[in-house]
Amino acid sequence: MLAVAGVSVVGLFLLFCFIGPLLYSTDQTHTDLTQVNLPPSAAHWLGTDAVGHDQLGRLMYGGQVSLLVGLAAGVLATVIGTLWGAVAGYAGGWVDAVMMRVVDAGIAIPALFILLVVSAITSPGTPGMIVILGLVSWLVPSRLVRAETLTLKNRDYVLTLRATGGTHGRAIRRHILPNSVSTIVVAATFQVADAILLIAYVSYLGLGVQPPQTDWGGMLTAGLTAAYSGRWWLIVPPGLAIILVVCAFNAIGDGLRDAFDVRGRG
Template sequence: MIRRRSPVPSTPDGSAEMHTAQPGLLRRGGEVFAQNKLALTGLVIVLGLVLFCFLGPLLYSTDQVHTDLGAANLAPGGGHPLGTDQVGYDQLGRLMLAGQTSIEVGLAAAVLATILGSLWGAVAGYFGGVVDAVMMRIVDGMLAIPALFLLLFLASVFRPGKVVLIIVVAAVSWLGTARLVRGETLSLRVREYVQAVRVMGGTGTRSVLRHILPNAMGTIVVSATFQVADAILTIASLAYLGLSIPPPATDWGGMLSHGIEYTAVGYWWLIFPPGIAIVLTVVAFNFIGDSLRDAFEVRLQRR
């Protein structure tokens, strides 16, 4: 006797169907990510840099507040594995301190830009019409202004600091995310479960927060990963232009900017450590972002 499997009950918003398929999709996406050696390499690099910057100072304690001009520009060796900088700070300890600033500001700016851009794009794409036209023309207008000009203007108006850097970087970074999420929303808003919410009298806020954004999470997560790498490069660019946070705090870009002044005299230890740290961090996040994009593409193909 052949038994028929009873159909899986579904709700008007499609939640039952999503719950039954989600574990398999997540597992398949995780398998794709785990099979990507570059992604695992990037993940190891990021974890290593985080441990180096945040746990390293507990094992290698240095004075990063008081200057010592008598120990300025010492070559690596002895009590200073990476030498000292132009005011006598230990370069290895400085690299850890600067990494904390770069990683914190990069992550915070990426999260802020992703949240703002996702909400803006989802609202514009879901409601469409005049709302979409007005909101996206604002985005287009801001994109028409060179990002470097906006960064210089904002950074020069406000006194540099961690919070200011986060806001300044996020202010020019959310535009791309808004356009990506808006395009994804235009596709999602015609799905059956979104239409069912409208028919049942559900509000636009519920549709955006409960259905549009969760189903656009693939695009959002991938965009956020690349935003971190872009934010770290932006911070370095601002520091190179003299708009970094004031001493004794610093970031990798500030270290690199100050080290460039001593290129002619061969003080390589002022240039290579922060430069390598910036390159490794950006490349690692790009590797992770590429793999996440592949993983979510597999999920979307099977959805």
């Protein structure tokens, strides 16, 4: 049920962010100083911001960036971590030792710190943010996949393939990775949630995607000062969206992990 609820929430947000603008068209490029900081009304369902942008439309477009970056960065991190962990676990010996020392060293440095430093230096756009997030977030998936690989590489079907002349690459492609799908999928859902939180935090500090683009974290930054003046519609919707989406992806991960555990025990 957790996974179903999470998928439902994520699906609704995807429809809201990517289909919503087709049904609720707004101008997010030009300012309108006659429509500044208006409260929610029939004309503007979530009010307007400090430059006259419709908040509901901005929430949709900001969600496109947050979800796109989160999904893409989560997938990229999972792919990198999966390949690294599979090679390390399958190779074993000194190769495994060296590769995992690299992972340990990376984990010792907070990903958020690296992300903030790189973002401050490069001021990346959306593609750059995806790459940076992916490159700082692959460490945990690599450890999970390595642990799975250490178990799988001693299974009879892998040993049989090796005994009949199969290459290491073929063993990883045909047996290690397919039998690690449950671990990989669960890791990916948590990575997406982490990536959405990271991009929101970086944008909140003003180091994420730059205007005229925005994301939910950038909307929080823009509305923080105004919120103290009672203009709650500038901060509550993006904050609530971040909480709901992150919780939804975590629920998907928890639900899938429980489902795979039950199947494994069965």
